Amino acid sequence: MAGQMFTVRDVLYMYSDARTAYDRFVGIGSNPEQARNAVALLVWLDQCNVPAIQHLPGLSPTAVSLVAAEANSVLDCLRRPEPVVPAIPLISALCQDGDVDPRFFAFHQDLVVRGVADILDGVGSLIFDDHLNKMLRRYQTGLVGNPPELMATYSCLPVAVPEDCRSMFITFSRGAPIDREEIFDYFRQKWGDCVVRVLMEKTAGGSQPMYGRIIFRSEAFVQLVLNGERLVKVTIRHRQIWLRKYVPRPAATENQN
Secondary structure, three states, X not given: OOOOOOEHHHHHHHOHHHHHHHHHHHHOOOOHHHHHHHHHHHHHHHHOOOOXXXXXXXXXXXXXXXXHHHHHHHHHHHHOOOOOOOOOHHHHHHOOOOOOOHHHHHHOHHHHHHHHHHHHHOOHHHHOOHHHHHHHHHHHOOOOOOOHHHHOEOOOOOOOOOHHHHEEEEEEOOOOOOOHHHHHHHHHHHHXXXXXXXXXXXXXXXXXXXEEXXXXXXXXXXXXXXXXXXXXXXXXXXXXXXXXXXXXXXXHHOOEO
């Protein structure tokens, strides 16, 4: 879409299959955040000439459930410290002439994650906007004229969000210290340049920090780490850290550096 001017309505039309896929995933009981991640993955694959998402509207609920499970196995693969090849027989079959090798996801986590994150941060802001999609349906049925929100020019630039929205709170096990450089390197080696900085609890007398905070470059990375879970565990060199969405506390209680 570079160099061309599109309205929000144009973009919603172009990604109607993606919105249908999202609605169908949620309709079979998928967690909304997990459904968004799965659709973003399928959109990215479609852009790479792997057109599985185009077949979602005509699939049975059982087949949709299988596609959701396979997409989730890829997303889980992206979060694992060691490469694990996901099983995606139905997605592969839907691709027809497309070429999809499940090993690609395991051994190119950085490329896949950055691609999916770009979808979530970019066009995903329209695909997953319930208000805009409801308005589009009203427009299509003649219930409204030309709503300014749909006729507005679409900007492909991601919207900047505050650090708190793209941060994760981390806790450590007592007696298994992990320094900030190890955490930073873990994500950089897996997913490339995705972390801005890592903050650790301020301690005195050589005490081990018990919590910290990771600030990612975009909110999409937080969504991909959690993938619908409230709390996830990551193993770094045989030591565990637990991560969850960061919820800011009053400034007076902050104690990190």
